[in-house]
Amino acid sequence: MRIAGQLSLYDLPRICPGVCRQTNAEYKAGGTRTVKVRGVEFGGDHPVVIAGPCAVESHEQTLTVARAVKRAGAQMLRGGAYKPRTSPHDFQGTGLEGLCILRIASEETGLPVVTEVMDTRRVEEVADVADMIQIGSRNMQNYPLLTAVGRAGKPVLLKRGMAASLCEWLGSAEYIAKQGNLDIVLCERGIRAFPSGEYSRFVLDLNVIPAMQETTFLPVIVDPSHATGVASMVEPASRAALEFGSQGLIIEVADFSMGYPQCDGLQAIDEKTLKRIVQFAESAGSTCRTSMWLSEAG
Numbered sequence: 001m002r003i004a005g006q007l008s009l010y011d012l013p014r015i016c017p018g019v020c021r022q023t024n025a026e027y028k029a030g031g032t033r034t035v036k037v038r039g040v041e042f043g044g045d046h047p048v049v050i051a052g053p054c055a056v057e058s059h060e061q062t063l064t065v066a067r068a069v070k071r072a073g074a075q076m077l078r079g080g081a082y083k084p085r086t087s088p089h090d091f092q093g094t095g096l097e098g099l100c101i102l103r104i105a106s107e108e109t110g111l112p113v114v115t116e117v118m119d120t121r122r123v124e125e126v127a128d129v130a131d132m133i134q135i136g137s138r139n140m141q142n143y144p145l146l147t148a149v150g151r152a153g154k155p156v157l158l159k160r161g162m163a164a165s166l167c168e169w170l171g172s173a174e175y176i177a178k179q180g181n182l183d184i185v186l187c188e189r190g191i192r193a194f195p196s197g198e199y200s201r202f203v204l205d206l207n208v209i210p211a212m213q214e215t216t217f218l219p220v221i222v223d224p225s226h227a228t229g230v231a232s233m234v235e236p237a238s239r240a241a242l243e244f245g246s247q248g249l250i251i252e253v254a255d256f257s258m259g260y261p262q263c264d265g266l267q268a269i270d271e272k273t274l275k276r277i278v279q280f281a282e283s284a285g286s287t288c289r290t291s292m293w294l295s296e297a298g
Contacts, residue, residue, distance in 0.1 A: 052069055056101050099115070132156065137159045162202060189227055202229070206244045234267065
């Protein structure tokens with residue numbers, strides 16, 4: 001019996017032929033698309049580490065953290081100029097000023113920038129600054145936004161919705177691909193499950209990494225910060241993700257000497273911890289693990 005709206009992995013060639021491995025001859029037998037972001041390669045021989053503040057709060061705060069990210073060896077800078085928050089009374093980011101600060105931080109450090117867009121009306125101004133545009137978990141199924149971002153001509157970091165299935169996640173990627181943009185990096189950031197909030201923020205679904213790599217040719221990275229919500233868990237979660245074949249990480253970093261972050265401070269790590277994670281990522285490599293999963297699956 002078929003149920004309306006119910007999807008399975010067998011439906012993927014129909015619902016997302018643009019990003020499905022099975023329907024793309026170039027990648028049907030294996031391999032990962034290389035997504036280039038100003039010299040940084042996702043899906044290449046080494047995992048990419050993106051790091052930075054959760055939110056852009058000030059010029060001094062962002063520049064301080066950006067320099068720490070550079071010293072630690074991470075390859076890209078993250079930072080939210082626009083922040084989706086559960087309460088409308090919470091800090092929402094610094095908006096256009098934050099984008100200007102990110103541009104300055106990028107120019108000084110040489111790090112490419114990824115930042116989130118939440119509104120179709122803001123896509124152009126965000127794309128003017130960002131080297132990579134992020135679609136956050138809450139907007140994974142905001143289809144007009146996905147379409148607009150797909151047309152922006154920039155690589156896209158597509159985070160998994162906190163309650164999204166693999167099929168729904170790839171369906172969202174298809175909205176971007178349908179606009180002629182295949183420069184998409186998928187990001188697992190934890191899903192809601194019965195223990196969510198008991199000892200960690202969400203449940204980090206590492207099983208989805210090899211499942212995605214079998215199903216699509218798009219690079220897959222992991223966000224251990226939002227998945228755990230606990231700074232002490234970020235490093236072991238990062239290591240586990242890399243062992244599972246993650247092709248990168250996106251991590252929140254803070255300099256607590258400047259005060260406590262206004263957004264998600266409990267999950268932010270310091271420069272020293274970030275440096276250890278980067279060193280582990282450099283020694284890990286992900287291409288061989290991706291090939292291993294695919295060969296075993298085949």
